[in-house]
Amino acid sequence: MTVTRQVAAFPGAVALTRLGVYDWEAADGACGGSPHLHTASTEAYLVLGGTGRVESITASGYESYGLAPNDLLWFSPGTIHRIINTGGLDILAIMQNGGLPEAGDAVLTFEADIVADPERYARAAKLDAGPNPAPDALASAALTRRDAALAGYHRLKEAAQAGDFAAVERFHRDAVRLIQHRVPGWQELWNGRIAPEAARTGQWLADLAEGKYGHFKDAGVCRTAPAAQERIFGMCGMLQKWYSAGPA
Template sequence: MGVSRLRVYDWPTADGLRGGSPHLHTACAEGYVVLRGEGSVQTLGSAGFAEHPLHPGTVLWFTPGTVHRLVNGSGDLEILVLMQNAGLPEAGDAVLTFPADVLADPGAYARAAAVHDEASARARRDLALEGYAALRERVERDGPAALAGLHAAAAALVRPRVPDFHDVWTAGPAAQAARTGEQLRALREGRSEHLREAAVRSTAPVPGERYGMCGRLTVWDLTAAPCC
């Protein structure tokens, strides 16, 4: 799992709300644990458009392909984010809901997605909201089938990165799952040698915050202190 703490952007948007950049993940599920504040997450998926309230203690998660937009209702919304397949999101598993012409041009997409400072983070968010507004209108009019174009564009954008994704998955999530299978096999056979390797590890967050898609991120590099 990837772990980060997210202070959702409180920047105003064209529709009068505050929050982050709508996007989807192509290979990873994502979960939220609300730590502070109130808000909501708007989603576009197989059930169409939905809005899910967020308050302290809420746990919410969604699968790949779900377009999600975080809305910071109280201005101080903070979330613990848990990402499946640690390493894949960092390798570029997410795609922003830019307008269709930007999504169709890898160079234009890369330029629009690049963030150097607050101004470029705001510009990226606003462009993603522009595409999201049109997409939501189509989904509410035509149903979930209206997401097909975005999903195809997202798959095309990440396709060149898939070999790297596979390497990350093989070394991380797949290796961990295989190790668990070996441990279960040992237990089924009455063996306990792996329990002698019991250990405790800890790591501190990477110093400073970074501009994420939905807010200011504090991240932990769990590869420096693997759990098992």
């Protein structure tokens, strides 16, 4: 007999990505990825191996945090962050609100005139290496995008270190203008896939308080494979993603 049951969503409506941080050296001598912020999602880094650091810019100023194996660091929406690889840095990125980052939640720190212009921003942010690109072409496009993001980031960093937050405030404002048109779609995604996870737990607790356990009938084991067997070029490194689980 075949039993049909509801497939459990991945815990907490989060998304997982394994990230081998780029070892490409930038103009300042540091290796790493493209600085950016997330507008609606908290991100966490669990260090699987290697060493590095995260630079951050918030309303409180500029900070730098070392990374070593088994470190866990997370940062909330609006935190401009740059991940730096000082030696084989490999992390598991855990992203709140799985689906929103993929729908454009991240904004790269390009120069102010680019971030203020949606068309220019879209061109700069697109990983465009032409049709059927070779790995070398994709790497070159990712490097070009990284360096463009660093150009704007260094200006923001210098301003924050000087105690001048006008540039950071402008970037925040323009970043929100860039994503504002996407928010209705994000709200639909939230209402359909993310908020129900918390509501479902609330119902389970209410049932358990009454001695009920009907949700146990849907118990099961789920498994998912990586979305791709090989890592792909991302903003900060070579990515391997996992999506919603299916039955084992």
